Amino acid sequence: MVVSTDNLKGFILALLSSAFIGASFIIKKKGLKKAAASGVRAGVGGYSYLLEPLWWTGMITMIVGEVSNFVAYAFAPAVLVTPLGALSIIVSAVLAHFMLNEKLHNLGILGCVMCITGSVIIVIHAPQESTITSVQEIWMMATQTAFLLYVASVIVLALVLIFHFAPRCGHTNVLIFTGICSLMGSLSVMSVKALGTSLKLTFEGNNQLTYPQTWFFMMVVLTCVVMQMNYLNKALDTFNTAIVSPIYYVMFTSLTILASVIMFKDWDGQGEGSIISEICGFVVVLSGTILLHVTKDFDRNLPRNMYPPLSPSLSARLSHGNGELLKHAEEDVISPEEIGLRRQELY
Amino acid sequence: MVVSTDNLKGFILALLSSAFIGASFIIKKKGLKKAAASGVRAGVGGYSYLLEPLWWTGMITMIVGEVSNFVAYAFAPAVLVTPLGALSIIVSAVLAHFMLNEKLHNLGILGCVMCITGSVIIVIHAPQESTITSVQEIWMMATQTAFLLYVASVIVLALVLIFHFAPRCGHTNVLIFTGICSLMGSLSVMSVKALGTSLKLTFEGNNQLTYPQTWFFMMVVLTCVVMQMNYLNKALDTFNTAIVSPIYYVMFTSLTILASVIMFKDWDGQGEGSIISEICGFVVVLSGTILLHVTKDFDRNLPRNMYPPLSPSLSARLSHGNGELLKHAEEDVISPEEIGLRRQELY
Numbered sequence: 060m061v062v063s064t065d066n067l068k069g070f071i072l073a074l075l076s077s078a079f080i081g082a083s084f085i086i087k088k089k090g091l092k093k094a095a096a097s098g099v100r101a102g103v104g105g106y107s108y109l110l111e112p113l114w115w116t117g118m119i120t121m122i123v124g125e126v127s128n129f130v131a132y133a134f135a136p137a138v139l140v141t142p143l144g145a146l147s148i149i150v151s152a153v154l155a156h157f158m159l160n161e162k163l164h165n166l167g168i169l170g171c172v173m174c175i176t177g178s179v180i181i182v183i184h185a186p187q188e189s190t191i192t193s194v195q196e197i198w199m200m201a202t203q204t205a206f207l208l209y210v211a212s213v214i215v216l217a218l219v220l221i222f223h224f225a226p227r228c229g230h231t232n233v234l235i236f237t238g239i240c241s242l243m244g245s246l247s248v249m250s251v252k253a254l255g256t257s258l259k260l261t262f263e264g265n266n267q268l269t270y271p272q273t274w275f276f277m278m279v280v281l282t283c284v285v286m287q288m289n290y291l292n293k294a295l296d297t298f299n300t301a302i303v304s305p306i307y308y309v310m311f312t313s314l315t316i317l318a319s320v321i322m323f324k325d326w327d328g329q330g331e332g333s334i335i336s337e338i339c340g341f342v343v344v345l346s347g348t349i350l351l352h353v354t355k356d357f358d359r360n361l362p363r364n365m366y367p368p369l370s371p372s373l374s375a376r377l378s379h380g381n382g383e384l385l386k387h388a389e390e391d392v393i394s395p396e397e398i399g400l401r402r403q404e405l406y
Numbered sequence: 407m408v409v410s411t412d413n414l415k416g417f418i419l420a421l422l423s424s425a426f427i428g429a430s431f432i433i434k435k436k437g438l439k440k441a442a443a444s445g446v447r448a449g450v451g452g453y454s455y456l457l458e459p460l461w462w463t464g465m466i467t468m469i470v471g472e473v474s475n476f477v478a479y480a481f482a483p484a485v486l487v488t489p490l491g492a493l494s495i496i497v498s499a500v501l502a503h504f505m506l507n508e509k510l511h512n513l514g515i516l517g518c519v520m521c522i523t524g525s526v527i528i529v530i531h532a533p534q535e536s537t538i539t540s541v542q543e544i545w546m547m548a549t550q551t552a553f554l555l556y557v558a559s560v561i562v563l564a565l566v567l568i569f570h571f572a573p574r575c576g577h578t579n580v581l582i583f584t585g586i587c588s589l590m591g592s593l594s595v596m597s598v599k600a601l602g603t604s605l606k607l608t609f610e611g612n613n614q615l616t617y618p619q620t621w622f623f624m625m626v627v628l629t630c631v632v633m634q635m636n637y638l639n640k641a642l643d644t645f646n647t648a649i650v651s652p653i654y655y656v657m658f659t660s661l662t663i664l665a666s667v668i669m670f671k672d673w674d675g676q677g678e679g680s681i682i683s684e685i686c687g688f689v690v691v692l693s694g695t696i697l698l699h700v701t702k703d704f705d706r707n708l709p710r711n712m713y714p715p716l717s718p719s720l721s722a723r724l725s726h727g728n729g730e731l732l733k734h735a736e737e738d739v740i741s742p743e744e745i746g747l748r749r750q751e752l753y
Contacts, residue, residue, distance in 0.1 A: 166513070166700060169693050173520070176689045180527065183679045332530045336683060342523045343690050346516050350697070353513060 069135020416482020428497025
């Protein structure tokens, strides 16, 4: 087992990022609850949470998390960092159990174990990236024919989805909005990685800001992240989190891995065994995610979460950065007593 | 990825074994149902199933399965063959879905996916065994100090459990009976492997039946398998299958892996990464097993399967061989209509 120093740094940053992002949901939810006690609930259009320091603490925690996620991409391959995003779901489920009294179902614990096991498999088999010394090197990778073909097909596909399918069946088929944001997401991760690497080199004293490529990548990051957030929020607004999250996780992670494999040739030095193991690890994390989301429904009341109309609150809509957008634990305020009551009804 | 020919043979035999054993439960259950239609149900002491050809077909299928399991041990390491025993649960769950109309819960399908994924991880990282040329070689391995210490502690522990704990808390603590049969199980797999290898050598023309060691191993196989079956049936008779199966799976597989690692030094040539991956694969299969068993309860009625008093029928008690004893799908006859009714109550 050879886990390189850079992969280890990236791994630790990805873990920290998941911890911060996972915690931020809980802190913000606590803030929303406190605000709801004194004003109008966010779910019905209130804004009193903006006066609540706890909500802002949550917002800052989330930003710290997104930044460490961003930095993680500068150190480790996307094939390693992206799937680990699912760990933030565990953090928020476990914290919700202890701090919000939203008891984890036993199968939810099994889901956590699986996410962790899958992540271990992914980390062990992650490829090592060749050291990059300038943004121009990344530019060469980004302009190789294979990757340009990938970018072109992503853009064409996204445009077809946006202009042809979204107006027709965007509100009935969950794959349209999640598809658009997964396609854009794979491009934003690649550009985030390019930008992160050049900033890392700049901080190391090797200034990359003089190259136009750095600024180009920054523009791409902004465009892609904004589009990705926009369509993710549409998806969350239209469909239930428990449906959107696993679908989005699998599409976003698969496309990102595909993009990374094409652009950074992650799998070129890898044996078949490692590649298959990595895919298995990814399937395991995905299964854990599904299990966590599905059993979240078990412990509240079934019909409420079984069907779409669960509009996430404004704060949930504001809170999604790039990378691990999955963990918008439902942010509308439900009192613990209400949950307790519902659980009693079930058993 | 280097999967050796012998490992591949062992893997295919283990798969076949799981397929046969998994199918045998369904065939026998069909037989029991037919018999129940014309006579007294097995669950209340009837024996009319003994006149039912379908039940005997199931019995034969099970024996074929156990034999291929036995042969699998002669080719591949126990670290590979034993965990794959869980696959028979999938086969019986899937066949029950199509043939007995016992619909799989969606989470049950997820459980199947996990068992398969975990098995792939285990197969990829399984160690290769050094070629054995005579039963005396195995005898040397079995009489090395480390393994003799293991055998001695297993026997002492089993005796303490049988004579001290079983009479006191065997009927309240599920770990006593399952512990005894897991301890004996690890010895029976080791002796099955020894016996299987010498029979394999004999069939290849290198007669091993002239050595007393071969006959000694045969005696050990008989003793251990009989004890293991006896205590497994006690465990199943006292506690619910959904509780016994995962606990038994994890204890039996862990102890078998431990025994195999000590006796055959399976992990000596392995990197840390492979060993960790193998353990992860094992955790994944275990999680899948738990998920399949737990969700089986979801689709029937909850209280019935939540608590112990579910005595398995005589046929279930008769049907357990060595290796994959987990898949005694409940064999008492429930009509599909009854299950359908209960499912409607739940949703």
